[in-house]
Amino acid sequence: MTPEQARAALAAARRVAVLTGAGVSAESGIPTFRDAQTGHWARFRPEDLASPQAYWRDPELVWDWYAGRYRDVMAAEPNAAHLLLAELEREKGTGFFLATQNVDGLHGRVGSGTLGGTLAELHGNLTHARDEVTGEVHALPAPDALTLPPTSPAGNRMRPNVVWFGEDLPGDALEAAQDAFAAADVALVIGTSGVVYPAAGLAAWTLRRGGVAVEINPQATDLTPHMTLSLRAGAAEGLRLLMTPPSG
Structure with a gap:
């Protein structure tokens, strides 16, 4: 799939499920979990x-x-990626679901989860x-x-x-995320290493049901070989590419 085809699929999708990880917050200057050890x-x-x-x-x-x-x-302040995802939620309404592994609350600060769709903070909120x-x-x-x-x-x-090491994710949030990804026409996996399960397995639910799964990450991950398309880009850059109509 080309980026242009992915853009068209996202525009046409009635149901969109998104998973975000530390790469989204990094653009706000928030260190990753392990980088905080200074x-x-x-x-x-x-x-x-x-x-x-x-x-x-x-x-x-x-x-x-x-x-x-x-x-x-x-x-820290929310960055362009947070704002673009809020814009996508406004567009898709109840068909939008955002699951985040981040605990910084930045998605909520731009209104995610209150603009028609759903926000699930899988790892809690510090x-x-x-x-x-x-x-x-x-x-x-x-x-x-x-x-x-x-x-x-x-x-x-x-x-x-x-959620700490050795603890389970909130069962209701995880179940809602699995249901949303299984029903999604398009899944976006943004800024996550793809090694922390069960969150890393969410896009597989979309793929099993014949949907499109797009990864946005500057680096290849364990999920890359399984994605419909992988964009080697930062979170905001990749979202702009997928959400901006072609000129002309």
Whole structure:
């Protein structure tokens, strides 16, 4: 399939499912999960900080790390890729589904999930925390007002509202994503390495049902050989190529 054919397929599609990964947030200056290990944190593996075992062993240490990531996220701004996906949602309405592996909340800040379609944050959202007792989720205060560890309105300690190593993805979000990709005419896989399952397997549902799957990534990934088309481009550049009508 050529880029021109992919553009035509996306324009004609009634149902579009999108998976985004760290490459989308990188264009906002947010480091990837592993690239966040700098300075003081360079002596830790991410697995040493992002697991239930690490949290129960030293919740203050884990919260110190997440508070730094939270500050970085809140200082960042959504980029052109986030805006283009919001535009695509407006166009497709209820036929649009966006599943993201990112926990930075940037898709939500441009309105994704409120413009007619659906947003599923498969790995959670680090701008929120979860009451350890009730399971209720609450937005964190502004970074300069954040006290660690944060407590819920009920007075209980809260943990970061993200999926850690060894934990399952939220079952309802994963099931909704699988259903959306299975029903999609076109699937877009943007800025993800394609090695973290089950999210990396979502496009396969589209392909099995005869749909088109387009990858946007500057580098080849494990998913590349299976895609209908792979565009070697950054997230915003690739989306512009697919969404901009040809001139003339």
